[in-house]
Structure formats: C-alpha cells, structure tokens
Amino acid sequence: MSQSLSPECTPLKQAYDSCFNSWFEGYLEPAIAASTSSETRAAYSKKKADEFQAKCGKVWEEYKACVQKAVKEKGLDKLLQQAREENPLVEPIPPPPVNSTTK
C-alpha cells in the first residue's frame, strides 16, 4: 500500500483504494461477458457504477476533500489545471489507424 502525497490523507487513501480494489475484483470478467451487446453492457455498467457509488462514494468524498487540499498546499493545483486544459483526456484515446498494407 503506497502513501498519499500528504501523510494525513494516507489512511483515507488506503481505505478508498481497498474499497475500489474489492469492487474492481468482481468487475472485469462479467463486464467482458456482458459486452456482447450494447444493451447488456449498458445494463451491467449501470448496475456496477451504482454499486461502486454506494460502496465507495462516502470514503471517496472524504479522501477527495483531503487530497484536494494537499494538492493545493503542494502548489500542484495550478500545474494540474494547466495540464487538464492542455489535455483534458476525458475520452479514451482511440487506437491508431491500422495500416491496411501491413494488416
């Protein structure tokens, strides 16, 4: 278990990480299985997103508040803001186009 950038956030970080990890453990395989159609995928995704919120939402809010404060104290908020403006990365990066001659 790694540390938070601020020691006071480390207990919350570890609680959140364990919560996420235990949720994630049961996520991937059924998600792959549910990906055969967009309907089953959406149904599964909605169920699991709600479950994640219900399980880890509270500890996440506490941890987020702590780490946001720490980020600001370290002077990282401006650098982070700049990086987000330059590269928001809200959507997954599409794979490079496959070259038809080498395929």
Next chain:
Amino acid sequence: MWHKYPNSRCTHVVSIDTIDRTVDPVTGIIRTERVMGCKQKAPLWIVKVRPYSPPACVFAVSNAAARLMQLFGGSEDAFVREISFVDPATQNVTITSVNLSLSQFATCNELIRYSPASPTHTLFSQTAEIQARMALWRSAADGLEKWLVQRFEQNAHLGKLGFTDVLRNLWEERHRAPSPS
C-alpha cells in the same frame, strides 16, 4: 495495473493519489486520474537504462525536474499526472502520463496501451513525446537572472557586513592599544 507502484524495481514512486475516477454507466469504461510523487533517489542513468517502468520517460523528466528543484532549493518531490482508461468491451487499457513538475520548461507525454492481440497474447505499445517550451525559456532565464541577482544582493550584503566587522575590530584594537608615547 493499479498495483504497479510501488514496486521494488520502482522505488522512486513514493506517493500515489487518485484525484478523479468515473465508471461510465453506459460503456463501463473506468477513467482514473492520479497524481504520483517521486523522489530523486536512484541516479538518473538507472531510470534511463531500464525503460521497464512505464512511464519511464515521464520519470526521467520528473527526476531531472527533481534534480533542478533541489538545485534551486525547492521541494525535491516531482509529480506526474496519469490518466488511465480501462474498457471492458474492447479489453483495451490506455495509460497517459505527463510531468507536472517543471512542466513550464519541458513536458514528456507518454502513452501506453495494452490491447488483446489474440486470446493468449496482449499487445503492449509505448510512445512518448517530449516537448521543450522554448517560448518560456526567456521567462525562465528572467527568473534565473532575478534569482541570481537576489543571491548576489544577499551575499553582497553579507560581505559588506563582514567587512564592516573587520574594520570595526581593527578600529577598536587600535584605540584600545596604549598610545605609543
């Protein structure tokens, strides 16, 4: 993948914080934004010679950043922003990283992708883009100049105080000594 750091081969990562995470209720894609802190412990060449640890290039820049920051008396921690996407439908994982520390001088954007090549094989690809912000070198030079001027002023001031003390001591000695008559 969230357990990649810290590991014994990558001890320079000292902190990992998730600052944002969403699970898309339609696609099931998990997006995670993290900030990682690293310390300049290993010499830079170790980071260069072993490109095993993505984001190696980002850490190379970050470590360089950490060195520079030490030099300028700042914090020795260097920070990296990392965004990952896990898509269960396509079974693709993409991880992008960029240095936050000293990003005003240079940035290193690294992209790592894991995608299924066959039921038993995973394709790993890694690209990096390093960009120096030339337009900002001027302001950096200005900043360095200002810093050097300040240092000079401080030192000059100390030097002057020191010399004043020397003169005062000489003067006091001269006046304490019995007059040669």
